[in-house]
Amino acid sequence: MAHKWVYMFKEGDMNKNLLGGKGANLCDMTKLGLPIPQGFIVTTEACTEYYNNDKNLSKDIIDQIKSSLTQLEEISGKKFGDTQNPLLVSVRSGARISMPGMMDTVLNLGLTDVSVEGLAKKTGNPRFAYDSYRRFIQMFSDVVMELPKSRFEVIIDELKEKKGVKLDTELDADDLKEMVVKFKEFYKKELGKDFPQDPETQLLEAVQAVFRSWMNSRAIAYRRMNDIPSDWGTAVNVQMMVFGNMGETSGTGVAFTRNPSTGEKLIYGEYLINAQGEDVVAGVRTPQPISHLEQDMPEVYKEFMAIANKLEDHYRDMQDMEFTVEDTKLYFLQTRNGKRTAASALKIAVELVKEGMITEKEAVLRVEPKQLDQLLHPTFDVTALKQAKTIGKGLPASPGAATGKVYFTAEDAKAAAARGEAVILTRLETSPEDIEGMHASKGILTVRGGMTSHAAVVARGMGTCCVSGCGEIKINEHDKSFTLDGKTYKEGDYISLDGSTGNIYGEQLKTVEAEISGDFEKFMKWADEYRTMKVRTNADTPADAAKAVEFGAEGIGLCRTEHMFFEEDRIKKVRKMIVAKEVEERKAALKELLPLQKGDFIGIYEAMGERPVTVRLLDPPLHEFLPTDKADIEEIAKEIGETYESLQATIDSLHEFNPMMGHRGCRLSVSYPEIADMQARAIIEAAIEVKKSKGYNIVPEIMIPLVGDKKELEYVKDIIVAAADDVIAKSGIELKYLVGTMIEIPRAALLADQIAEEAAFFSFGTNDLTQMTFGFSRDDAGKFLEDYYARGVYESDPFARLDQTGVGQLIEIAVEKGRKTRPDIKLGICGEHGGDPSTIEFCQKVGLNYVSCSPFRVPIARLAAAQAAITQSK
Ligand code: ADP
Ligand code: MG
Ligand code: MG
Secondary structure, three states, rough: OOOEEEEEEOOOOOOOHHHHHHHHHHHHHHHHHOOOOOOEEHHHHHHHHHHOOOOOOHHHHHHHHHHHHHHHHHHHEEHHHHHEEEOOOOEEEEOOOOOOOOOOOOOEEEHHHHHHHHHHHHHHHHHHHHHHHHHHHHHHHHHOOOOOOOHHHHHHHHHHHHOOOOHHHHOHHHHHHHHHHHHHHHHHHHHHHOOOOOOHHHHHHHHHHHHOOOOOOOHHHHHHHHHHOOOOEEEEEEEOOOOOOOOOEEEEEEEEEEOOOOOOOOOOOEEOOOOOOOOOOOOOOOOOOOHHHHHOOHHHHHHHHHHHHEEEHHOOOOOEEEEEOOOOOEEEEEEEEEOOOOOHHHHHHHHHHHOOOOOOHHHHHHHHHHHHHHOOOOEEEEHHHHHHEEEEEEEEEOEEEEEEEEEOHHHHHHHHHOOOOOEEEOOOOOOOOHHHHHHOOEEEEEEOOOOOOOHOOOOOOHEEEEEEEEOEEEOOOOOOOOEEEEEEEEOOHHHHHHHHHHHHHEEOEEEEEEOOHHHHHHHHHHHHHHHHEEEEOOOOOOHHHHHHOOOOOOOEEEEHHHHHOOOOEEEEEEEEEOOOOOOHHHHHHHHHHHHHHHHHHHHHHHOOOOOOOOOOOOOOOOOHOOOOOHHHHHHHHHHHHOOOOHHHHHHOOOOOOHHHHHOOHHHOOOOOOOOHHHHHHHHHHHHHHEEEEEHHOOOOEEEEOOOHHHHHHHHHHHHHHEEEEEHHHHHOOOOOEEEEEEOOHHHHHHHHHHHHHOOEEEEHHHHHHHHHHOOOOOHHHHHHHHHHHHHHOOOOOOOOOOOOOOOHHHHHHHHHHHHHHOOOOOEEEOOHHOOOOOHHHHHHHHOOOEEEEHHHHHHHHHHHHHHHHHHHHH
């Protein structure tokens, strides 16, 4: 039998990989006996096949689509293109994971000059028939032919003017008939061919357009932001149309079984009477809250509620549903596990456990680790908030507090954010084109649109604060300004948004740090029960260390010592140390630095208690510390009794062409052993002092960076051991310490068995390891990697998401070889990747003991590690 490319709804199951999320759920709901307009699914495999086949539908696929269509005609009792009772369908995309607003839907397909008459006759409503036809021409032109919908608006406006009316609804059947003629003329003029009058051609064109939309730039950008592989492809759902635009007893809406912002267990949503499809989401008219349906159509409301509850019980999760009422008959068009804010996700997970619907273990898997980020960021300072005056109020579309400068286009927002500004993107309404600008913004403010408008849905998904639908705003996108509460705000002016109340403030407002409590705390406890890897933090100051401990860090995986060198009171001493011509001079300068470094470590040890602390010796190339300013150079020259010219010459001699691969890391200690000596003393003296004062039993972990050879490590280690043992002996106190290394040079990974002879621990420095493995500089790669994404060469940034196939292989080699030499070797990761959930999953797989990440990512890492432990133990 030929391969099966097309499934009727009643044939399919919950195989989302094959049928897409939307399609799988439609099949499942059909099985549950719910009122689903029937249809069929062209699979994701067909999408892949389409791309493999040079963007052509194979004969097999076409044949199967046609025979499914025949079946659908039988089920519906209608016929495609019929003059009496025409079948109309929607063509909807559906990837495995929902990508809201990324792909476009075509409604009312099957309408032609002939079948529109059939529809008019059958419904007795020519106005409705021609309105559907003109909408279809617009959607088909837009989605399939890339002739934007908006180009047709001119024609609509002309017609309205001619008739002397303001609203679309004031146009009658004859006007709409005329509109259809004009639309088709325009179509022909722009595209050089007639609007297709064969429904089958329309359908096959639309199916291909959905497949093509998988590769549009919006979809590519969305996938990159969400780590979705491009080879998944999308399915296409072809579904019999039902009509929410047939009059006052019809309507369409969207609803959630629980509140997606707060998690509150209360049906939440909105609908529009006499409307179709996108009308609700597009924010053209302001919709009614779902509770209102109880008055509008009590019977429908009852049935709706019963099905909503049934769906939640069935999927054991909060549902996001789309429905349409056609002349008092209710249909469900979609359900899926609803997207939600982090706060809502936690509340729902905790409550579902309470309700006995899911176990704690399942709950742990229900929250997206990256989302927790939303809860770890600031809210408005309460006193500042009390004193602030609201200048307006919109809908609380996505929670959080944002303060920043106003920008009016996605591009301007993106550019300002790149300059380091905090941005509030302000738009009449947002559209999928704005996605990158929205991503770059701290907050989003729209004039139009409800709680389920594009802006609201996308902002909640991103965890970005959003206030939508503030109709009092008079926006002037052209002048880049808006007026609210009698005052005009121009591009670059500060405003603040409270996404939890919808309040807008015309000023910059102070924000405060977040804390872990309530549901969050309870949930994290569950996660920790399943977690097997430790989570440490990268912290260089006592304040960061304390914050990280609050967030649940179990140690420091990377304490960089160079940051301490940059501080105001030290940099001069550091510079003297670097430019010293004689060893004695250098030692003298280091002696001045020692007490300061020691002080730093004391602060950190005190913040960390007995938790392990890994301190890395000085890492960056020395010239990074040197002055470039003439006045600064002159000042130091004077202090060390040299001429300006001679000091400048020393500084010039330190210049490197390729500093990232130059004189840095352990190479510094090979040239200047006294640096390692000083740092080791500071680390050990501080530990002894805190042991004495606080009684903490500290075991410092001294980490040597950038090692590529065992001898190199041995050389530096000997210096450290000599210094440390000297300090310990003199103190008369017992203290254990470890010396280990970073694995961040490919050679070190390959020779890890030898290196492990000298190293008590390995910490994978995946930033450098990525840089050195790929052979591109992380300071420069950003510029050209954009081209790689645009051209589909790479899908994600290897500095953000570990390249598991290449760099990951080096890690696996090092783990295996390291353990062979030293079975109890401690293994961790301290690069940027340590806080990335997909990398954490990898770390669990290769058996690392811990991951280490920045303080704000500690809870994310805890959850990701728990999920990895759960899924990998299955
Ligand atoms: P998205 O993935 O962007 O939500 P959908 O495929 O769900 O796109 O389609 C958007 C909207 O179009 C739906 O919410 C629904 O209102 C309308 N729609 C889709 N198919 C049909 C249909 N067969 N009958 C009536 N309305 C439909
Ligand atoms: Mg939908
Ligand atoms: Mg490094």
